Amino acid sequence: MxxxxxxxxxxxxxxxxxxxxxxxxxxxFDSLISLAIPLKRERKCKLNFKKSLGEPMPNIENSIINKSGILGFRIGIDFLFVCNPSHSSFTKKTVPLLKQAFYITDQTxxxxxxxxxxxxxxxxxxxxxxxxxxxxxxxxxxxxxxxxxxxxxxxxxxxxxxxxxxxxxxxxxxxxxxxxxxxxxx
Amino acid sequence: MLIDHPLLGLRDSSEFIYRGDAKLLYRPNWKSKNSKTKFIDYGYLRKNPAGVHKELWYHEQGDRSWLVVTRNTVTHEILKVELARDTKGKLK
Incomplete structure (x- = not known):
C-alpha cells in the first residue's frame, strides 16, 4: 500500500x-495560537511570556518579534496572539512553556x-x-x-x-x- | 459615528454592537423581597429617554471589551466612554 x-x-x-x-x-505561517490571560494572573503571564519568547509582553495594540521571527501581538487587556512563521521547535517547546501561565487555543x-x-x-x-x-x-x-x-x-x-x-x-x-x-x- | 475607546482611542462605531441600556449590568438579587417586580423591570422596562442615556456597547470587531457609553440620543453626541468593568457600583 x-x-x-x-x-x-x-x-x-x-x-x-x-x-x-x-x-x-x-x-x-506554521501556527497561530491565541493566549488568554487568566483573571488576576497578568504578572505571572508577563514573566512567562518573557521566558517563553525572550521578549517582554507587548502593550495593547503593540507587537514583538523575537529572534526566531515569532510574532506576538496583543489585541486587548487579556488577549494576545502568537504567530509562528516557520520556527521548528515552537509547538514542542514554546507552546508548552506558554501553557504554564496562559489559556491557549490553537487557531492555525x-x-x-x-x-x-x-x-x-x-x-x-x-x-x-x-x-x-x-x-x-x-x-x-x-x-x-x-x-x-x-x-x-x-x-x-x-x-x-x-x-x-x-x-x-x-x-x-x-x-x-x-x-x-x-x-x-x- | 466615532467612539473614543478608553484604551484604543477613536474607533468607528461599525466595529461595535449596541447592546442596550447600561442598567443591564445590574441584575437584581433574586432573594430580595419584591424580586419578581424587579426582574420584570430589569428584563422588559426601559426609560428610552430623548436626551442623555447610558448605553452598553460591545467592541466585537476589536478588543472584545464592554463599554458604557453616555450618549445624547437626540444629537448623537457622545459625552463619556468608560470600560464597563471600571463602572461597577457607579452607575445606579
Whole structure:
C-alpha cells in the first residue's frame, strides 16, 4: 500500500499577485495560537511570556518579534496572539512553556494571512479600512483588530508601506477579492 | 459615528454592537423581597429617554471589551466612554 503523506493546504493556496503596482501575497505561517490571560494572573503571564519568547509582553495594540521571527501581538487587556512563521521547535517547546501561565487555543486553521505592500498601499486600505492609518496614530509594529468589508481583520504594520492582514480563513476568498478590487480602484 | 475607546482611542462605531441600556449590568438579587417586580423591570422596562442615556456597547470587531457609553440620543453626541468593568457600583 502506498504511504500516505498529509500535506497542509493553505487557505489561499499560496496566492501571489501584483495589482496596480501593489504586491499582494499570502502570508504563510506554521501556527497561530491565541493566549488568554487568566483573571488576576497578568504578572505571572508577563514573566512567562518573557521566558517563553525572550521578549517582554507587548502593550495593547503593540507587537514583538523575537529572534526566531515569532510574532506576538496583543489585541486587548487579556488577549494576545502568537504567530509562528516557520520556527521548528515552537509547538514542542514554546507552546508548552506558554501553557504554564496562559489559556491557549490553537487557531492555525481559523485564520489566513495576506501581506500587502506598495507605494499606494495606504490609498488601497483606506477604501476598506475604517482606521486612521497615518504613522502618527498607527506606527510600525502596531496591531489593531477591526472590520474591513464586513469581515473581521487584524492589521499589523510591518513597515511604512507594508502590512499583514489576518482574516478568518473561511472567508479568505471574499477578503482577497475585496483587496484586489480596492487595489484596482485606486 | 466615532467612539473614543478608553484604551484604543477613536474607533468607528461599525466595529461595535449596541447592546442596550447600561442598567443591564445590574441584575437584581433574586432573594430580595419584591424580586419578581424587579426582574420584570430589569428584563422588559426601559426609560428610552430623548436626551442623555447610558448605553452598553460591545467592541466585537476589536478588543472584545464592554463599554458604557453616555450618549445624547437626540444629537448623537457622545459625552463619556468608560470600560464597563471600571463602572461597577457607579452607575445606579
Amino acid at each position: 502506498a504511504k500516505l503523506v498529509l500535506k497542509i493546504e493553505k487557505p489561499l493556496n499560496g496566492y501571489s499577485k501584483v495589482v496596480n503596482k501593489l504586491k499582494i501575497d499570502e502570508y504563510q 486553521g481559523g485564520w489566513c494571512g495576506v501581506r500587502v505592500e506598495g507605494d499606494r498601499v495606504i490609498e488601497m486600505l483606506e477604501r476598506i479600512c475604517p482606521l486612521n492609518l497615518s504613522q502618527k496614530i498607527f506606527a510600525i509594529g502596531d496591531v489593531k483588530r477591526t472590520i474591513m468589508d464586513h469581515l473581521n481583520v487584524i492589521i499589523f504594520r510591518e513597515t511604512e508601506k507594508k502590512f499583514i492582514l489576518f482574516s478568518p480563513s473561511s472567508s479568505s476568498g471574499s477578503f482577497i477579492k475585496s483587496i484586489e478590487i480596492s487595489s484596482r480602484n485606486i
